[in-house]
Amino acid sequence: xxxxxxxxxxxxxxxxxxxxxxxxxxxxxxxxxxxxxxxxxxxxxxxxxxxxxxxxxxxxxxxxxxxxxxxxxxxxxxxxxxxxxxxxxxxxxxxxxxxxxxxxxxxxxxxxxxxxxxxxxxxxxxxxxxxxxxxxxxxxxxxxxxxxxxxxxxxxxxxxxxxxxxxxxxxxxxxxxxxxxxxxxxxxxxxxxxxxxxxxxxxx
Numbered sequence: 001x002x003x004x005x006x007x008x009x010x011x012x013x014x015x016x017x018x019x020x021x022x023x024x025x026x027x028x029x030x031x032x033x034x035x036x037x038x039x040x041x042x043x044x045x046x047x048x049x050x051x052x053x054x055x056x057x058x059x060x061x062x063x064x065x066x067x068x069x070x071x072x073x074x075x076x077x078x079x080x081x082x083x084x085x086x087x088x089x090x091x092x093x094x095x096x097x098x099x100x101x102x103x104x105x106x107x108x109x110x111x112x113x114x115x116x117x118x119x120x121x122x123x124x125x126x127x128x129x130x131x132x133x134x135x136x137x138x139x140x141x142x143x144x145x146x147x148x149x150x151x152x153x154x155x156x157x158x159x160x161x162x163x164x165x166x167x168x169x170x171x172x173x174x175x176x177x178x179x180x181x182x183x184x185x186x187x188x189x190x191x192x193x194x195x196x197x198x199x200x201x202x203x204x
Contacts, residue, residue, distance in 0.1 A: 009034065017161055046173060046202035047183045050192040051083050052076065057187040058134045059098070077132070080187050084108060084130050087185070093128035096167045098135075106132075113170060115163060123170045130185045135163045161194040168195065 015021055021031065055061055055076070062077045084095075091109030096117075103112060108130065113123055115133055164186070173182045186192050192204045 044201065044203060045179070045181055046199050047181065048186060048192045048195055048199075048202055048204045049087070049183065050186045050189050050204070051080055052188040055188045055190075057191060059100075062132075062134065062187075076187075080132060081106065081108065084185060088128060088130070092126075093130055093185075094123050094126045094171065095130035096133055098133045113167060115167070117167055117170050120170055121174075124172055124174055126171045127180050127182045128185070129168050129171045129182070131164050131167060131191065132187055133163060133167075135159045160191065161197065164191060164195055165198050173199075 010020075012018065016031075025031065063075050065073055065075055066079065067073045068079075085108070088110070093110040094113045095106070095108050095110045096113045096115055097106055099115060106112075110128075110130065111123070111126075114120075115135070164184075168182075168184050171182055172178055172180050184192075184195060186195065189204075196202055196204055
């Protein structure tokens with residue numbers, strides 16, 4: 001469909017982790033990176049905090065019950081929310097969760113941001129962003145991924161990364177002329193490292 005065009009540019013966040021990039025690469029397309037002249041984020045502007053070390057965050061692990069050293073038992077989601085309330089008592093933050101979780105069920109004091117937030121700029125003054133969603137693809141698509149030699153684990157990582165980075169870039173981190181520090185709060189080390197791939201100057 002691109003016959004007759006001298007050059008074709010694709011522009012989008014996290015493009016190298018998109019399905020079209022991976023699929024067309026397997027079909028023989030040779031991608032070339034174009035470096036636009038954009039502002040550069042100061043290396044120490046973004047900090048990423050996480051709670052769990054050895055866990056893959058999903059709806060199943062989120063709802064799984066675990067026990068503290070003191071013997072107290074509750075879901076991993078409850079532990080995460082307790083950590084957020086203790087760390088951010090003033091409630092001056094935005095947070096994002098799966099649509100299956102209601103506001104009352106989460107019970108956070110901050111302002112909720114929709115998971116699908118592309119192009120929305122009303123949170124650009126916020127410097128604290130709490131992320132607790134899990135964006136897995138449907139298992140019925142597994143044969144589709146296998147056909148293009150892309151594993152479901154890769155898809156999970158790409159999809160989660162795209163959602164998390166889009167949500168994080170709704171905050172003050174999108175303002176290149178700002179020097180305010182921004183903090184992201186995520187459930188596990190895996191999400192922290194996913195974000196770090198796209199904000200390589202960030203501190204974890």
